[in-house]
Amino acid sequence: MAEPFPLAPSLWAATAPPPVETPPLDRDTEADVCVIGGGYAGLSTALHLAGRGVAVALLEAHEPGWGGSGRNGGQVIPGIKYDPSELTAKYGPEAGEALAAFVGGTADIVFDLIARHGMDVPHVRAGWIQGAHTDEMIRTVKRRAAEWAARGVAAEVLDRDQVAAALGSRQYLGGWLDPRGGGVQPLAYARGLARAAQKAGAALHGGSRVTALDRSGNGFVVTTAQGARVKTGKVVMATGGYTGDLVPKLRQTIIAPNSFIVATAPLGDNVAKSILPGGQVTSDTRQLLLYFRKDHQNRVLMGGRGPFREPGAASDWAHLERVLTKFYPQLAGAPIEHRWCGRVALTRDFLPHIHEPEAGLIIDIGCMGRGVGLQTAMGRALAAYAATGERSELPFPITPIEPLPFHALHKLYVSAIIAWYRMTDGGVKAAA
Numbered sequence: 340m341a342e343p344f345p346l347a348p349s350l351w352a353a354t355a356p357p358p359v360e361t362p363p364l365d366r367d368t369e370a371d372v373c374v375i376g377g378g379y380a381g382l383s384t385a386l387h388l389a390g391r392g393v394a395v396a397l398l399e400a401h402e403p404g405w406g407g408s409g410r411n412g413g414q415v416i417p418g419i420k421y422d423p424s425e426l427t428a429k430y431g432p433e434a435g436e437a438l439a440a441f442v443g444g445t446a447d448i449v450f451d452l453i454a455r456h457g458m459d460v461p462h463v464r465a466g467w468i469q470g471a472h473t474d475e476m477i478r479t480v481k482r483r484a485a486e487w488a489a490r491g492v493a494a495e496v497l498d499r500d501q502v503a504a505a506l507g508s509r510q511y512l513g514g515w516l517d518p519r520g521g522g523v524q525p526l527a528y529a530r531g532l533a534r535a536a537q538k539a540g541a542a543l544h545g546g547s548r549v550t551a552l553d554r555s556g557n558g559f560v561v562t563t564a565q566g567a568r569v570k571t572g573k574v575v576m577a578t579g580g581y582t583g584d585l586v587p588k589l590r591q592t593i594i595a596p597n598s599f600i601v602a603t604a605p606l607g608d609n610v611a612k613s614i615l616p617g618g619q620v621t622s623d624t625r626q627l628l629l630y631f632r633k634d635h636q637n638r639v640l641m642g643g644r645g646p647f648r649e650p651g652a653a654s655d656w657a658h659l660e661r662v663l664t665k666f667y668p669q670l671a672g673a674p675i676e677h678r679w680c681g682r683v684a685l686t687r688d689f690l691p692h693i694h695e696p697e698a699g700l701i702i703d704i705g706c707m708g709r710g711v712g713l714q715t716a717m718g719r720a721l722a723a724y725a726a727t728g729e730r731s732e733l734p735f736p737i738t739p740i741e742p743l744p745f746h747a748l749h750k751l752y753v754s755a756i757i758a759w760y761r762m763t764d765g766g767v768k769a770a771a
């Protein structure tokens with residue numbers, strides 16, 4: 340019996356266009372490539388494989404966009420944790436520059452796909468502002484902006500007053516604006532990818548949790564909870580922060596904390612104009628970063644840390660509601676309409692990992708908080724690799740599966756890290 344696939348009760352679930360039909364797999368089938376996981380990574384892989392004429396079947400435990408891809412902040416931010424100079428130091432000048440070009444282009448891919456496939460996705464491309472919360476971080480964002488400017492990006496360093504004017508809040512000492520960034524309705528985007536993949540010829544199955552993955556000749560047999568199977572040449576696995584025990588030790592390579600978001604009810608025009616008037620999306624330089632934006636209907640969203648466990652009550656979001664009114668006192672008393680959360684896959688080195696523990700079993704895991712662009716771009720690269728076998732199609736090297744030491748203690752570990760970062764990040768000021 341297929342599982343029902345309820346979505347988390349988020350703002351996005353309440354406002355997205357309806358999902359495409361993705362009936363559970365109910366009989367055995369065959370495909371050149373079977374994709375496991377219907378988030379941005381899996382959907383983009385399926386779309387790009389189908390575009391190449393490859394027969395692809397995607398199996399998703401719930402419905403496309405059920406995981407992080409339908410729950411996130413919808414901020415489309417190019418780049419990763421590492422700046423171009425850090426990438427060239429780590430990978431050498433040539434490979435490092437190639438990686439910088441790859442991560443720098445991830446937002447372009449999202450907005451291009453939305454336009455090219457005519458997706459019904461509320462979106463805005465007014466840039467991403469990163470606020471700096473300490474003097475040291477001012478130096479970091481200045482260097483970051485200069486590095487991207489040297490690569491042709493019209494990056495702008497913002498002083499304290501400019502950030503305050505752009506955000507409508509004096510919480511930061513300065514910052515920078517990356518014009519490549521923007522915002523999307525994230526679940527609408529996941530559904531848009533699903534629709535485009537189907538149109539291109541991919542077979543998408545929701546309610547189809549994969550429970551076994553077995554070698555069969557040169558390929559694999561992928562078995563779902565309802566017993567139906569896919570006989571396939573290759574497998575691309577992209578199960579993100581919801582990775583289970585399908586591949587031994589894979590789950591132990593990540594920590595998957597919950598990230599929490601609150602959203603107000605739609606604001607009246609005057610209040611809405613006082614907050615992020617230019618429509619940018621924004622996050623900051625804290626280790627436990629805060630991320631916030633307005634949606635397409637003038638709600639304000641504030642996202643950040645929360646308990647590792649699944650939330651039990653509205654009080655699990657109370658810290659974000661306090662932050663919201665410290666940033667924007669005019670929101671005191673504004674009703675909070677939605678509270679939700681989702682799991683983010685963090686790797687030890689904060690890079691996405693690609694594994695191929697046996698030939699043809701390709702795994703992509705580890706998104707950090709940049710998955711909207713990054714995992715869409717990873718999907719395109721994984722499709723190219725699965726179709727051609729050319730390793731040069733992959734932006735990151737294929738690495739062995741290496742569990743984190745003491746992974747069994749990761750909940751304690753995350754709680755300790757959160758406590759430490761809360762102390763070192765410093766608090767949020769009451770508004771001046």
Ligand SMILES: Cc1cc2nc3c(=O)[nH]c(=O)nc-3n(C[C@H](O)[C@H](O)[C@H](O)COP(=O)(O)OP(=O)(O)OC[C@H]3O[C@@H](n4cnc5c(N)ncnc54)[C@H](O)[C@@H]3O)c2cc1C
Pocket residue numbers: 375376377378379380381398399400401402403404405406407408409410411412413414415416547548549550577578579580581582583585598599600630642680681682683706707708709710711712713714
């Ligand atoms: C609250 C929150 C806020 C975030 N904010 C941002 C943001 O503003 N900007 C940004 O760029 N990124 C953000 N992120 C990160 C971004 O959402 C993720 O990086 C991205 O969605 C990951 O995509 P994915 O395809 O790797 O995984 P997911 O979207 O998590 O998809 C994995 C899918 O695999 C399925 N699955 C798991 N196991 C199985 C199985 N055995 N069989 C079949 N299916 C299976 C799950 O049901 C799930 O749907 C945020 C994440 C969260 C949770």
